[in-house]
Amino acid sequence: WVYYYQQKFGAEEPYTGKSYFPNLTPRATYAAMISYLDEQVGDIVAKLQDLGLYENTLIIFTSDNGPTYTGGADTPFFDSAKPFKTKRGWAKGYLYEGGIRVPMIASWPGHIAANTKSDHLSAFYDVMPTLCDIIGLPIPEQTDGISLLPTLLNNSQTKKHEYLYWEFPAYSGQQAVRVGKWKGIRKDIFYMNLNIELYDLGTDIQEQNNLAAQYPDIVEKIEAIMKQEHIPSSLDKFKFAQLGDK
Structure with a gap:
């Protein structure tokens, strides 16, 4: 594959x-690497x-983050x-949509x-409850995930997330809801920036228009969720002193 793309792309900067x-x-x-991955998925399907297991197998293909810009x-x-x-x-490592919004393919x-699609709002931690639901095991209480089985089967998804929460100490500290x-x-928390940017993803998936000043009530609700969901870590590198962690 490397040779194929070398011929296709021509000379490169090392x-x-x-x-x-x-x-x-x-x-x-x-x-x-992408082509090899695609080929390997095909090998799994062929096997x-x-x-004789293909008809009885759920295959999920997705990612835990957006694309990288390093290496x-x-x-x-x-x-x-x-x-x-x-x-x-x-990109990967950030909490804007490019870092956390990824496709999920299920067969x-x-x-x-x-050829069915769903815009159901979900997170990676929904996969485990979904698999538990499929095989008839109880969903553990210690998870924020919910089963996506109704969505996969194109049925009514009665359980939905009230909200999704992220935090990440890298790149100067971040929170998102x-x-x-x-x-x-929130970004640059480690520089004492506790301001919240607000975006309407229904009309602005590129997160270009900060609406925090126009909707202080929504900002207040999101700030309350951030405060509620943040749990101080026992690991120093994951602590947010700016949020009161000790």
Whole structure:
């Protein structure tokens, strides 16, 4: 695959960064990794079919974060994270949409209808409760996740998240909350920036128009959720002294 993309892309500028191994053809290598992954998924599907298990297997393909920009990944060339590449913090490690909004593909012959879509608001921690629901195990109480099985089966999703919450101590400290169409985000917490930006994702998925001044009641609600959901960590590098952690 690398050779194929070397021929396709032509001459490249080598990657000589410090944090990853040097790479003479970073674009070709990146594309080859994607193609190899796709090929491996095909191998898994083929093996399931050979074993007669495909019709009784749920396959979920997704990611835990948006695309990276490190290690020589040429994000402008591949147009990664479009349409979210409009501001600082559009990629992995940030809590703007480019860092946390990812697609999820599910295949389950005879159960999930082909070419169906859902805009159900979910998070990665919904996968485990979903699998428990499918195999008939009780969903543990110590999880914020809910089962997506009704959505997968195109039934009415009676259980829905009231909100989603994220926090991440990297990149100067961040918090984010999603409530319906509203998204609130704090950044640079370690620099004592406790202001909350507010975006209407129904009309502004690029998070360009900060509406915090126009909707102080929504900001207040989001701030209350941030305060409620933040739990001080026992690990020093995950502590937020600016939020009162000791």
